[in-house]
Amino acid sequence: MQCTAIYVGAEDTLSQYEDRLLGEEQFRRFHGRMVSLVINSPVFRTYNLQRRDVEGANRVEAFFAELVAQAGAASAE
Numbered sequence: 001m002q003c004t005a006i007y008v009g010a011e012d013t014l015s016q017y018e019d020r021l022l023g024e025e026q027f028r029r030f031h032g033r034m035v036s037l038v039i040n041s042p043v044f045r046t047y048n049l050q051r052r053d054v055e056g057a058n059r060v061e062a063f064f065a066e067l068v069a070q071a072g073a074a075s076a077e
Contacts (some may be wrong), residue, residue: 003043003047003048003066006037006044007047007048007051007060007064010030010060010063010064011060012033012058013027014023014059014063017030031067034064034067035067035070035071038064038067038068038070038071039071045068045071048061048065048068049066052064052065
């Protein structure tokens with residue numbers, strides 16, 4: 001349930017950013033928090049992979065795929 005709530009909230013935040021209702025600084029902070037979440041939560045990474053397999057790719061899935069890639073790069077350093 002927590003993963004679903006985070007996902008829905010992230011989808012809303014992305015929509016606000018795309019509609020220019022959210023400033024660059026706000027989005028940068030959101031993005032940083034999401035990277036941190038992905039790095040520190042294997043459960044959330046698994047949730048996103050399973051969700052993508054069931055629902056297919058969309059812009060939110062692409063955003064999380066980018067975060068997972070960034071998290072993998074950060075943990076490799």
